[in-house]
Amino acid sequence: MTFGVLPAHKDRRVRPSLTCVLGPPGAGKTTFTTRAAASLGGSVFRIRHAFQNHQHVLTDDLRKTSDELGWLDDRAVEQVLRVTFEQGQFATGPYPVLLDNFPGTVDQLRLLHRLTTRHSIPLRVLELTTDDARLADRVWRRRVCPGCEPDRHAPADVRAGAEPTCGRCGGPVIVRESDRPEVNRLRLRRYQSNCRQIGSAARAWGLPYRQVDATPPPDEVYREAIRAFDWNGAEPVAFSAT
Numbered sequence: 118m119t120f121g122v123l124p125a126h127k128d129r130r131v132r133p134s135l136t137c138v139l140g141p142p143g144a145g146k147t148t149f150t151t152r153a154a155a156s157l158g159g160s161v162f163r164i165r166h167a168f169q170n171h172q173h174v175l176t177d178d179l180r181k182t183s184d185e186l187g188w189l190d191d192r193a194v195e196q197v198l199r200v201t202f203e204q205g206q207f208a209t210g211p212y213p214v215l216l217d218n219f220p221g222t223v224d225q226l227r228l229l230h231r232l233t234t235r236h237s238i239p240l241r242v243l244e245l246t247t248d249d250a251r252l253a254d255r256v257w258r259r260r261v262c263p264g265c266e267p268d269r270h271a272p273a274d275v276r277a278g279a280e281p282t283c284g285r286c287g288g289p290v291i292v293r294e295s296d297r298p299e300v301n302r303l304r305l306r307r308y309q310s311n312c313r314q315i316g317s318a319a320r321a322w323g324l325p326y327r328q329v330d331a332t333p334p335p336d337e338v339y340r341e342a343i344r345a346f347d348w349n350g351a352e353p354v355a356f357s358a359t
C-alpha cells in the first residue's frame with residue numbers, strides 16, 4: 118500500500134492510518150495525540166501547522182479569513198490536506214497519524230473521508246469527553262512554555278509555586294492565547310454545534326467512532342483510547358527506531 122511517497126512503518130503490524138482526535142477544549146486531545154504518536158511511532162497533524170508549512174500552495178484570497186476563530190475556508194483546507202498527504206509532504210514521521218482537533222466540521226470530515234478512501238487508508242474518529250466543570254478547570258489551569266514550545270500549543274508540565282514555572286526548563290509559563298475566556302467560549306460553542314453532525318456522518322459513512330472518558334489521569338485515558346480501537350488490527354507496539 119502506498120500513500121504519496123510516505124514510508125510504510127517498519128513494523129508491518131503498524132499500518133498506515135488516520136485517527137481524528139476530537140473533543141472540547143481541555144479534554145486532553147493534545148496530551149493524548151502527543152503521547153500516542155510517540156508510543157506508536159506515528160506523527161501528529163495540526164491544521165494550523167499545515168497551513169503555516171504550505172502557505173505557498175494557497176492563493177492570496179484563500180490565505181485570508183474573516184472567521185472569528187481564524188478558521189480558513191474549506192477550499193484552503195482541501196488544498197492543504199492534498200499537499201500534506203497526497204503529495205507526501207507530511208514529513209514529521211511514519212504512520213499512524215493522529216489528527217489533533219481535526220476535522221472541525223462535517224465538510225472537513227468529508228474531505229478526509231474522500232482522501233483516505235482514494236488511498237485505502239483506514240480513517241477513524243476518537244472523541245474525548247469529560248464533564249463541563251473539569252473542562253473549565255483544565256483550561257483555566259493550562260499554561261504553555263514559550264521557551265520549550267515556541268508555537269505555544271502543547272501544555273507545559275507546570276511546577277507549582279508562588280510563580281509557576283515550566284517543569285522542563287524552569288522558565289516562566291504563560292496562558293495560551295486561545296484559553297482567554299472569551300476565545301475559549303467561542304471554541305467550545307463551535308465544537309458543541311459541530312460535533313454531533315461529525316459523529317452522525319462518521320457513523321453513516323461506516324467510520325469507526327469511539328468515545329472515551331477523558332476524566333481519569335492521562336495514562337488511563339491513553340490505555341482506554343488504545344483499547345477502544347483495534348489499533349490497525351494489531352496490539353499497538355512501542356515504537357523503536359532500531
Ligand SMILES: Nc1ncnc2c1ncn2[C@@H]1O[C@H](COP(=O)(O)OP(=O)(O)O)[C@@H](O)[C@H]1O
Nearest residue numbers: 142143144145146147148255259272333334335
Ligand atoms: N487526563 C487528564 N487528567 C488531568 N489533566 C489532564 C488530562 N489530560 C490533559 N490534562 C491537562 O489538561 C489541560 C488540557 O489538556 P490538552 O491536552 O491541552 O487539551 P486539549 O488539547 O483537548 O485542549 C492541560 O493542562 C493538560 O496537562
